[in-house]
Amino acid sequence: MTTAPATSTSDSTSSRRIAVPRSQKAVHCPDECTSAVVTPMEAASASILPLVTVVEEPTKDSLTAPTQGNKRRCWTCKGKISLSAVTCRCGYTFCNRHRYAEEHDCLFDFRQMAKRKLAEENPRVVPLKVARIN
DSSP states (O other), X not given: OOEEEOOOSOSSXXXXXXXXXXXXXXXXXXXXXXSSEEEEOOOSSSOOOEEEEOXXXXXXXXXXXXXXXXXXXXXXXXXXXXXXXXXXXXXXXEXXXXXXXXXTTOOSOHHHHHXXXXXXXXXXXXXXXXXXXX
């Protein structure tokens, strides 16, 4: 942030403009706030107070994906789908152009699903312990 003197027509008055960052939610907080981001605020006065920006964590409602209302339209391009509708594992319906996971930026975790499937289908084989004869 820089301070730039403003030009005026009279020489007797000189004013300064101070650039202050904009934030949606700003709260002054004591020093024990450790989870918030602290940014210094420029001020013309001698005392400088820290500006704390509160970061909201996503709630359970914001983590849910939006539902597709019209299953006869592609989720990506909103084009009409006739008989060639493809429903992806992420739950949305796509046209032939966007049917692959790479084309529509699929949120489904295929790697985790494959690991889980391999673990279920291939149980770990452990041999029985044999008593030792001395």
